[in-house]
Amino acid sequence: MLIVQKYGGTSVGTLERIDEVAKRVISAKKKGNDLVVIVSAMSGETNKLIEWAEYFSKNPNDREMDVLLSAGERITSALLAIALSGKGFEAVAFSGRQAGMITDEFHTKAKIEFINPVAIKNALKEGKIVVIAGFQGISKNGDVTTLGRGGSDLSAVAIAGALNADLCEIYTDVDGVYTTDPRIEPKARKLDKISYDEMLELASLGAKVLQNRSVELAKKLNINLVTRSSFNNNEGTLIIGETKMEGAIVSGIALDRNQARVTVRNVDDKPGVAAKIFKILSQKEINVDMIIQNTGKDGIANISFTVPQNELDKAIDALNGLGENFSIESDSEIVKVSIVGVGMKSHSGIASKAFETLAQSNINMQMISTSEIRISMIVEAKYGELAVRILHDAYELDK
Secondary structure, three states: OEEEEEEOOOOOOOHHHHHHHHHHHHHHHHOOOEEEEEEOOOOOHHHHHHHHHHHHOOOOOHHHHHHHHHHHHHHHHHHHHHHHHHOOOOEEEEOOOOOOEEEOOOOOOOOEEEEOOHHHHHHHHOOOEEEEEOOEEEEOOOOEEEOOOOHHHHHHHHHHHHHOOOEEEEEEOOOOOEOOOOOOOOOOOEOOEEEHHHHHHHHHOOOOOOOHHHHHHHHHHOOOEEEEEOOOOOOOEEEEOOOOOOOOOOOEEEEEEEEEEEEEEEEEOOOOHHHHHHHHHHHOOOOOOOEEEOOOEOOEEEEEEEEOHHHHHHHHHHHHOOOOOOEEEEEEEEEEEEEEOHHHHHOOOHHHHHHHHHHHOOOOOOEEEEEOOEEEEEEEHHHHHHHHHHHHHHOOOOO
16 A cells, blocks of 8 residues: 555654654554655744744745745654664655645745656655655745645645555544544544545634645545544544435534624625625635625615634724724624534434524524534634533534
């Protein structure tokens, strides 16, 4: 088998942990597998590099930041290759450029355009373990680029696709995907399998196991993706096409604390006004999530929407910059609770059970959004964890 493994920052956080990763890689190699290993920077390394840059400038150039931040992953890849060689197994470390990772030219958040895997394939033919620095690539004009948040996961999935790998394993500090965060609900159960669509929803709704960009790419390339822990030998969670289990109506509950609501009051209820509001937010690259517009009265309406908390001030500044005669209110003491499951498509009563469950605990829903496999509700932040626990119990996700 050809296996692509990815190890996150905590998995390679110390020299001792890199040594443990080397042992795990060797164990897979001894079973006759070809191994390509993608690594992140050691935990804390990227933050340290950012602090160093900000010592000289509070707004450093994006191009130079890419050159700087990509160093963390290159250090880890070289150390792991040295560790493997020291244990008697031939290994070679590649930067993103050496691995053939070609991206567009958007620094700090580049997108992968294609991968030329010739060097990787040649090294594998020679029997070597290939260790690649994740999170980075090179643009067509030769500049080092980085892929943004979750970039190492994305590197691993893209390389698995380019090599037509049999399996892509994402190693983190958790041993799979759970029905909800075990720190909130101790009865949360680890899932053996989950569909791409469900994982994509959970990832975008606050679950931290995988970034949604990597799940999107895995679905597009039809990659067998497993997430598991690098600190034990427990079976992980397999992420594949639709699991087709009739009984599994709801798969998980997600809690997203990074939410803030903006309400624009006294908006003229006429065509083009909403477009004007959301166009300026789009131009400022502010991610708008849930949107509600009430029915206008006397030619006036209100529009409410949610944005990430860290973009709230930017959103308010953008709206104030329009110079319109409306008032703006905001609330950052909210969270988004979401129910996810492919079985929801063909089962009625899922939403009503959620609403009844929250009502019984006197939790008010401020906003609601739905799709075929998701129901999301905005509630007060102080009720977020309680909402997760009672919904988890209502759908019997511990069984």
